[in-house]
Amino acid sequence: MPEGSFKVVIPARYASTRLPGKPLLPLAGRPMLQHVYERAMQSGADEVVIATDDRRIESAAGDFGAVTCMTAVTHTSGTERIAEVATKSGWTDDCIVVNLQGDEPLMPPALISQVAAGLAQHDDAVVATLACPLTDRQEWQDPNVVKTVLDRDGYALYFSRAPVPYDRDGDADAGQAALRHLGLYAYRVDFLQAYGTLEPSPLERIEKLEQLRVLWHGMRIHVGIAQQRPGPGVDTQADLERVSLLLGG
Helix, strand or coil, X not given: CCCCCCEEEEEECCXXXXXXXXXXXXXXXXXXXXXXXXXXXXXCCCEEEEEECCHHHHHHHHHCCCEEEECCXXXXXXXXXXXHHHHHHCCCCCCXXXXXXXXXXXXXXXXXXXXXXXXXXCCCCCEEEEEEECCCHHHHHCCCCCEEEEXXXXXXXXXXXXXXXXXXXXXXXXXXXXXXXXXXXXXXXXXHHHHCCCCCXXXXXXXXXXXXXXXXXXXXXXXXXXXXXXXXXXXXXHHHHHHHHHCCC
């Protein structure tokens, strides 16, 4: 495929325990999903597809001109949903696909292209993702913030909700050795097709982090340092109100 070429798939589910119908909730006069789609369209991707199993999302996406792909209701992760899109779209094995979550209306377009380039530049990685410095010790200790630690070449050693690495002696700021993981991924289609055949790992079940399956099977994840820090995602009503203010709504 042409150098620098990549696709973006936005998995969007209607069901959400904390915010039912989350992708369609209004933000600054538009559905949240539309903001995410517009960020993806500004990233330089040659295709952007919304993947959903809900006709309400398909209808709303059609109203703002997005391409959608209806996928099975049985998928247990966004990665599996994206694999179905890749198959239906006939994308080649070496095609790079970015997974952009449907609840990230403030994701900078530059980071979407950065994560795609990170995978293109590292042939030995099956996945690329991004991280940024932690802002303080409280963030390092927050289980809702996923941390990662890297080897000297920028490949992930581990991802955790716990404050890693552990500061045994208590005389150093261990949080400076960790990074905040951003939930933005790039894959090649051949890996996407293989992912569903990989046995889930005990680590991902414990941490509830599906990227640990990749490491458990001995594969490599390259982690780039984000060129800028993205705005907050939307998980709760409070998040929705904060993002609405940031968008001027």
